[in-house]
Amino acid sequence: MQHSLTGRRRILVGLSFGLVAAAFYGGSSVIAKAGMTSEGVPPLVFTSFCFLMGVIIISLLFHRSFKFRSGIPLKYFLFIMAGGLTSGCAVSLLVFAVDLAPISVVTPIVFLHPLVALILTHFFLQQLERVTPRVVMGTLFAVSGVILVILGSVQL
Amino acid sequence: MTLAVFLSVLSAIGFGTTIILVRLGLQRVPPTFAVFISLCTGFLLTFLVVLALHFQDIFELTPRTFLWFTFYAIITFPLARLSNFTAISLAGASRTAPLLAISPILSTVLALIILGERPNLMIVLGILVSVMGMVLILSERQSDAA
Numbered sequence: 494m495q496h497s498l499t500g501r502r503r504i505l506v507g508l509s510f511g512l513v514a515a516a517f518y519g520g521s522s523v524i525a526k527a528g529m530t531s532e533g534v535p536p537l538v539f540t541s542f543c544f545l546m547g548v549i550i551i552s553l554l555f556h557r558s559f560k561f562r563s564g565i566p567l568k569y570f571l572f573i574m575a576g577g578l579t580s581g582c583a584v585s586l587l588v589f590a591v592d593l594a595p596i597s598v599v600t601p602i603v604f605l606h607p608l609v610a611l612i613l614t615h616f617f618l619q620q621l622e623r624v625t626p627r628v629v630m631g632t633l634f635a636v637s638g639v640i641l642v643i644l645g646s647v648q649l
Numbered sequence: 650m651t652l653a654v655f656l657s658v659l660s661a662i663g664f665g666t667t668i669i670l671v672r673l674g675l676q677r678v679p680p681t682f683a684v685f686i687s688l689c690t691g692f693l694l695t696f697l698v699v700l701a702l703h704f705q706d707i708f709e710l711t712p713r714t715f716l717w718f719t720f721y722a723i724i725t726f727p728l729a730r731l732s733n734f735t736a737i738s739l740a741g742a743s744r745t746a747p748l749l750a751i752s753p754i755l756s757t758v759l760a761l762i763i764l765g766e767r768p769n770l771m772i773v774l775g776i777l778v779s780v781m782g783m784v785l786i787l788s789e790r791q792s793d794a795a
Contacts, residue, residue, distance in 0.1 A: 539721075551727060554727055570686060580691050598650070628743050634781045639751060
């Protein structure tokens with residue numbers, strides 16, 4: 494990606510976007526639960542049609558910036574497509590798992606995914622970024638805290 | 650139960666792998682177009698599963714249900730996912746992944762505020778531990794190699 498930000502400032506701006514994303518994801522899960530409960534729609538149907546609405550909304554908002562893509566090698570598009578597939582698989586597997594076991598069992602396991610990302614980063618993204626001890630510790634704390642909150646919420 | 654745990658582990662691997670693949674693609678593909686591509690592939694995959702398992706449910710969808718889809722999609726894709734992809738491209742996969750994982754904490758805090766419930770000790774402890782994790786990640790001083 495081409496951008497003018499560099500070094501620590503770039504990382505801080507990125508982390509700010511990450512917090513914004515987490516806030517919207519937090520809000521969206523509340524909306525999803527309310528929508529599925531109110532309309533009696535199966536989770537997978539809800540997810541799939543939301544993807545479709547997402548395609549339409551993103552196309553309407555950003556179609557002007559989709560034009561000049563000839564200079565980008567195909568493999569980068571394939572990475573993103575593969576990411577879309579793994580994301581779709583992960584969501585589907587999550588839905589099936591929640592159907593078979595209590596949410597208090599499933600979600601703490603699923604929220605271990607930052608640790609998976611950390612391990613994969615170490616092995617596959619060595620040329621792009623370094624996994625430092627501080628990031629490892631921070632991830633372990635964050636994931637532990639999330640699991641405690643999920644288990645605590647189940648008891649409410 | 651064992652199958653559910655197995656599926657959950659696979660789901661966690663799927664979410665973790667997604668972050669890495671997106672990070673690789675975002676080296677050259679702009680975040681807005683990456684969101685579009687990932688949504689198209691995600692839709693095609695989930696829609697095939699829906700056709701196989703919930704074919705009849707499609708015909709029971711009402712215009713009101715589509716309003717819920719639209720509302721959810723507006724919050725999740727141009728806002729959450731685009732911010733997520735921008736974060737991954739700027740700060741990297743390893744720093745962004747744990748930040749995104751705190752979304753259940755934000756929704757729990759939101760629910761506690763809206764519903765006026767008192768958090769138990771485990772929730773308070775969980776929030777404190779997560780905040781410590783965030784502070785550790787945000788105070789990281791090293792920049793990326795690239």
